[in-house]
Amino acid sequence: MSDEQQTGAGLRALGVKAWAGLAPGWQPVASLSEIAQEEITPAWVGGHPIVLVRLGDDVFALDGRCTHQNAPLVQGTFVRGAIRCPFHGFSFDVRSGEMVWPGGGTPLPCYSTRVQDGRVDVWVEVLE
Numbered sequence: 001m002s003d004e005q006q007t008g009a010g011l012r013a014l015g016v017k018a019w020a021g022l023a024p025g026w027q028p029v030a031s032l033s034e035i036a037q038e039e040i041t042p043a044w045v046g047g048h049p050i051v052l053v054r055l056g057d058d059v060f061a062l063d064g065r066c067t068h069q070n071a072p073l074v075q076g077t078f079v080r081g082a083i084r085c086p087f088h089g090f091s092f093d094v095r096s097g098e099m100v101w102p103g104g105g106t107p108l109p110c111y112s113t114r115v116q117d118g119r120v121d122v123w124v125e126v127l128e
């Protein structure tokens with residue numbers, strides 16, 4: 001892996017309260033060594049839960065709460081490139097946040113990531 005690598009589909013809107021007090025920019029969330037391949041790893045950004053999934057050299061960051069009924073996705077499972085919600089089984093593609101099962105629902109917000117010196121950062125914009 002290069003010293004710096006970016007992945008993810010970019011920030012989608014989240015409630016402003018979750019990000020209050022955070023400066024916009026790259027926020028460190030984990031060490032790369034803490035993130036196992038093809039597993040769901042919890043992390044926090046400014047008090048907001050997110051989940052991280054490592055696929056090869058890429059790390060993907062997504063919102064930690066299901067868009068259906070707010071289930072904690074850290075309790076979900078990783079299945080064939082998607083996070084399956086622990087409550088009702090809805091699944092979200094880790095690369096795009098798209099709901100792949102049952103499909104057509106609200107996608108999961110996902111965030112750009114980078115890896116620098118073994119540290120994983122997530123890009124945060126503070127919404128007005």
Ligand code: FES
Pocket residue numbers: 066067068069070071085086087088089090
């Ligand atoms: S809360 Fe996630 S599928 Fe219902």
